[in-house]
Amino acid sequence: RKEVEQDPGPFNVPEGATVAFNCTYSNSASQSFFWYRQDCRKEPKLLMSVYSSGNEDGRFTAQLNRASQYISLLIRDSKLSDSATYLCVVNRVGYSTLTFGKGTMLLVSP
Amino acid sequence: DVKVTQSSRYLVKRTGEKVFLECVQDMDHENMFWYRQDPGLGLRLIYFSYDVKMKEKGDIPEGYSVSREKKERFSLILESASTNQTSMYLCASSLQPPADTQYFGPGTRLTVL
Numbered sequence: 001r002k003e004v005e006q007d008p009g010p011f012n013v014p015e016g017a018t019v020a021f022n023c024t025y026s027n028s029a030s031q032s033f034f035w036y037r038q039d040c041r042k043e044p045k046l047l048m049s050v051y052s053s054g055n056e057d058g059r060f061t062a063q064l065n066r067a068s069q070y071i072s073l074l075i076r077d078s079k080l081s082d083s084a085t086y087l088c089v090v091n092r093v094g095y096s097t098l099t100f101g102k103g104t105m106l107l108v109s110p
Numbered sequence: 111d112v113k114v115t116q117s118s119r120y121l122v123k124r125t126g127e128k129v130f131l132e133c134v135q136d137m138d139h140e141n142m143f144w145y146r147q148d149p150g151l152g153l154r155l156i157y158f159s160y161d162v163k164m165k166e167k168g169d170i171p172e173g174y175s176v177s178r179e180k181k182e183r184f185s186l187i188l189e190s191a192s193t194n195q196t197s198m199y200l201c202a203s204s205l206q207p208p209a210d211t212q213y214f215g216p217g218t219r220l221t222v223l
Contacts (some may be wrong), residue, residue, distance in 0.1 A: 007130075034211070043200055045152070064158035071156070096160070097168070098212060104153035 002026065004101040006088050012107045017078045021104045023088030024070045032091040033064055035073050037084045038103065043079045044087055057064075113137070114215035116201055122221045129188040131218050133201030141204045142184035143212065145166075145177060146197040154201065159184055191222045 006023045013019045025033075030039035033050035048055065050062040050071050061074040071090075077084055117132035135142065143158040145168075155168030157176040165176050173195060177185045184203075188195055198219050201213040 009164040043217050046211045049211075096141075097155055097158060100145075102150070103196070 002077060003092070003099045004088055004090050006086075006101040006104045008102060008104060009108050010105040012109065013078050014109055015078055017108075018026070018074065018076045018107060019078055020072055020074045021088075021103055021106075022070050022072050023104075024068075025088075025089075026069070027093045028066070028069060028110040029093040030090045031093075032098075033062075033071050034073075034098075035060075035062055036088040036089055038087055039084045040067075047086070049072070065100045075106075080108050081107055082106060083108045101104065114161045114201060114213050116199075116215040116218050118218050119215050119216060120221075123191050124223050125192060127188075127191050127222075128176065129191050129220065129222075131186040131188075131199055131201075131220070133184045133186070133203075135180055135184075135203040135213070136182065137203065137205075137213075137216075138181065139203035139205050139213075141206070141210075142178065143202040143204075144184065145200045145202065146170070147200055147217075148197050156186065161189075166186055175209075181207075185220055191220075193222050196220060196222045 015070045035047040035056045036044040038044040039046045063072045085103040086103045087103045092099045114135045145153045146155045147153050159178045175187045178181040181205045200217045201215040202210045
């Protein structure tokens with residue numbers, strides 16, 4: 001099993017739609033989880049951290065399911081500007097580094 | 111705001127040349143990282159550093175070396191560039207590993223001919 005796995009997409013949704021991405025991770029001892037956003041030809045930027053109890057930031061909700069070893073990102077009321085690749089990121093247990101998933105591409109159309 | 115800058119946005123080099131990629135961060139971060147990003151392979155860690163003059167190998171260090179003489183600057187060196195090192199190179203920094211946010215520079219797209 002790969003350390004971090006994501007569906008590459010693309011997810012094609014209309015403006016205003018709700019869309020959800022999942023990401024699975026292999027090491028049950030992982031402690032830190034993030035979602036990063038990467039626009040085309042740009043650098044990755046932190047979207048939000050993922051906390052055990054789940055957390056929300058405006059239209060974005062992140063959830064962690066430790067039992068099943070996955071994290072999710074829910075985007076409500078999608079905007080054209082949400083079109084990007086979303087990277088799932090998990091700390092690498094035993095090493096002081098992060099492991100980045102390959103990303104899920106989201107395309108929001110008018 | 112944290113700012114991470116990289117010396118070049120685009121670079122074209124020839125096979126066998128020695129290539130230097132520079133990265134500078136202005137937030138007094140302890141940790142700095144070099145990644146490469148390729149289609150279908152995602153971000154892969156080349157080297158990282160937790161302190162001045164300290165370096166650790168990442169997942170794909172072969173063909174690369176690094177230098178960190180000052181806290182704010184982390185250099186990636188391709189001793190003898192090869193065509194399979196054509197890639198997007200991204201530098202990042204963070205305050206504390208592993209849980210802290212990594213801030214990325216804009217990237218250097220390197221083409222080796």
